[in-house]
Amino acid sequence: MVRQRIEIKKIDNVTSRQVTFSKRRRGLFKKARELSTLCDAEIALIVFSSTGRLFDYSSSSMGQVIERHNQQTENLIQLNQPSLELQLDNSASAIAIKEVEEKTLELRRLRGEELHGLSLEELKKLEKTLEGGISRVLKTKSEVFEKEIAALKRKMGSDIGQTQEQGQSSDQSIITTTTNGSSAAAPPPRDYDSSDTSLKLG
Amino acid sequence: MVRQRIEIKKIDNVTSRQVTFSKRRRGLFKKARELSTLCDAEIALIVFSSTGRLFDYSSSSMGQVIERHNQQTENLIQLNQPSLELQLDNSASAIAIKEVEEKTLELRRLRGEELHGLSLEELKKLEKTLEGGISRVLKTKSEVFEKEIAALKRKMGSDIGQTQEQGQSSDQSIITTTTNGSSAAAPPPRDYDSSDTSLKLG
DNA sequence: GTAACTATATATAATCG
DNA sequence: TCGATTATATATAGTTA
Numbered sequence: 211m212v213r214q215r216i217e218i219k220k221i222d223n224v225t226s227r228q229v230t231f232s233k234r235r236r237g238l239f240k241k242a243r244e245l246s247t248l249c250d251a252e253i254a255l256i257v258f259s260s261t262g263r264l265f266d267y268s269s270s271s272m273g274q275v276i277e278r279h280n281q282q283t284e285n286l287i288q289l290n291q292p293s294l295e296l297q298l299d300n301s302a303s304a305i306a307i308k309e310v311e312e313k314t315l316e317l318r319r320l321r322g323e324e325l326h327g328l329s330l331e332e333l334k335k336l337e338k339t340l341e342g343g344i345s346r347v348l349k350t351k352s353e354v355f356e357k358e359i360a361a362l363k364r365k366m367g368s369d370i371g372q373t374q375e376q377g378q379s380s381d382q383s384i385i386t387t388t389t390n391g392s393s394a395a396a397p398p399p400r401d402y403d404s405s406d407t408s409l410k411l412g
Numbered sequence: 413m414v415r416q417r418i419e420i421k422k423i424d425n426v427t428s429r430q431v432t433f434s435k436r437r438r439g440l441f442k443k444a445r446e447l448s449t450l451c452d453a454e455i456a457l458i459v460f461s462s463t464g465r466l467f468d469y470s471s472s473s474m475g476q477v478i479e480r481h482n483q484q485t486e487n488l489i490q491l492n493q494p495s496l497e498l499q500l501d502n503s504a505s506a507i508a509i510k511e512v513e514e515k516t517l518e519l520r521r522l523r524g525e526e527l528h529g530l531s532l533e534e535l536k537k538l539e540k541t542l543e544g545g546i547s548r549v550l551k552t553k554s555e556v557f558e559k560e561i562a563a564l565k566r567k568m569g570s571d572i573g574q575t576q577e578q579g580q581s582s583d584q585s586i587i588t589t590t591t592n593g594s595s596a597a598a599p600p601p602r603d604y605d606s607s608d609t610s611l612k613l614g
Numbered sequence: 615g616t617a618a619c620t621a622t623a624t625a626t627a628a629t630c631g
Numbered sequence: 632t633c634g635a636t637t638a639t640a641t642a643t644a645g646t647t648a
Contacts, residue, residue: 212639213628218449225632230627231451237625238447241440241642242457247420249433250462256481257447258454264484272485276478279458282466283474302482303505306475306512313515320522321541322548330560333553339523340546344539346524351535358532414622415645431616432644439642443625 231259239267252278276301283308433461441469454480473512479505 221227235257246253246269254275257265268275280301318324319336320343328336423429437459448455448471456477459467470477520526521538522545530538 212626212637212641215640216450216627218446220452221450226627227451229633231447231453233626234443234447234450235453238440238443240625241436241443244420245433245436245440245459248418248423248436249429250422251433251437252460254456254458255444256456256477258477258480260452264481266481272481275458275460278460279466279468279474302475302479303508304475305478306473306505306508309473309475309512310508310515313512313519317515317519317522320519320545322545322552325549325552328552328556330553330556333549333556336549337546337553340542340549343522343524344542344546347527347535347538347542350524350527350530351532351539354530354532354535414624414643415620417623418644427615428644435643442642 227260235259235265239265242267243269254279280304429462437461437467441467444469445471456481472516473509475505476509476512479509 221230238257239255242253242255245251252269252275254268254272255266256272259265266272283305315324319328320340325333325336423432440459441457444455444457447453453471454477455469455471456474457469458474461467468474517526521530522542527535527538
């Protein structure tokens with residue numbers, strides 16, 4: 211945005227990521243407040259930093275806005291009426307269920323299924339999304355390929371007698387294609403500072 | 413903010429309030445998306461316009477963010493003890509949320525994001541999926557296009573009669589009307605604001 | 615209603631203290 | 632690690648078509 215325009219992708223450097231987060235978060239909340247005031251809109255904004263800190267804002271009451279959101283989204287699916295008690299507190303569940311449906315449909319459409327009834331405009335948008343995806347996938351593929359080739363060359367040059375294999379995911383990627391002989395490119399690049407408090411399934 | 417600085421208070425004029433709402437809403441959602449991407453933050457944003465239209469965005473899953481927010485704030489409030497039913501409901505919620513996470517990841521990868529760490533094999537699979545999707549989307553697009561053209565031609569033929577090659581005394585409203593009519597079967601219009609969902613109140 | 619088009623106001627990345 | 636500064640990139644109020 212300044213001095214130099216930045217690309218919108220995850221900032222690698224942890225420090226500058228935190229600085230940017232702090233600045234932009236303030237800006238975002240300010241914009242939200244302004245929109246609410248100027249246009250009489252009801253707004254809820256929830257932000258979790260990557261370290262798990264919570265920031266939130268609501269023009270009225272967080273619960274109220276969420277409840278309203280819940281009511282609108284609930285109408286889109288047939289929820290089996292759980293119990294009167296539950297109805298009040300299952301907003302997250304209802305929303306999640308609806309989200310699964312939405313995302314499932316979107317996935318199918320990206321795969322070229324369930325396209326009937328879509329307008330030309332929507333089809334064009336899909337096409338654009340797919341074009342973008344394929345271009346980035348191809349780019350990444352070349353990068354990975356180059357990296358593997360380089361690693362292979364290094365290995366041949368220095369040491370010819372070492373084989374290393376690490377059980378990664380349960381995916382049996384032994385059946386790789388020709389160029390993929392030494393699967394050196396599957397290191398799990400995980401995050402560093404995530405005191406994530408999200409719940410896990412048992 | 414431009415031409416002249418405005419005061420942050422409710423805009424009286426209804427028209428300009430709506431225009432401002434539309435512009436600023438887009439800006440706000442864009443900022444939210446950018447913050448999420450740049451800083452790896454989890455964000456939920458809910459906006460109700462003064463007319464009751466809903467717009468929302470969530471970096472991952474709305475239900476998940478709300479649930480996480482609830483958990484954090486729950487500690488501050490005295491909650492009536494969770495009943496057995498609620499616990500069951502939470503696990504259902506957790507399952508749904510996990511599904512949302514999985515589908516979200518897959519969607520992002522199809523869009524060419526979050527590709528790091530994927531093996532060549534997985535990238536090839538993605539590419540194949542995308543190729544298939546785009547081919548079917550293109551096919552459907554041509555079909556829809558042909559259909560609309562055909563409908564248009566039929567309409568013009570019956571309205572104007574046949575072999576009226578040169579007597580172009582017919583007014584343009586016919587063309588306009590038929591054009592609109594042919595697309596009347598299009599699905600309900602959505603607000604094109606990325607992943608925002610909009611609804612109307614009764 | 616809306617789709618550009620500016621001229622400015624803001625936001626903010628990089629830098630400095 | 633911060634706050635302050637500054638040079639640019641963005642956002643957008645007012646306007647026009």
